[in-house]
Amino acid sequence: MTIDERLQAITMHLELLSQMHEDERKHNEELRKNHADFVSRMEDFVSRMEAFTNQVTTFAADVRDAVVRLTNIAEAHERRLDDLEK
Secondary structure (H helix, E strand, C coil): CCHHHHHHHHHHHHHHHHHHHHHHHHHHHHHHHHHHHHHHHHHHHHHHHHHHHHHHHHHHHHHHHHHHHHHHHHHHHHHHHHHHHC
């Protein structure tokens, strides 16, 4: 193998490595972008879930209060019925 052939082989090898490096850089850049997009979507999802959880908690407290009021009304009516039966 002559020196020119060796230089040509080295040049081709370096060009291949350079292209591989560029492809890997683009791939990593795309991965970083996709990761950033995913993190942003997950943060939005968590925020919406927290708001939903707060709404459900408020609704559950309202239902609990309504059940307590209905229980009090039912007990009062029961006492009245008992008093009428006496």
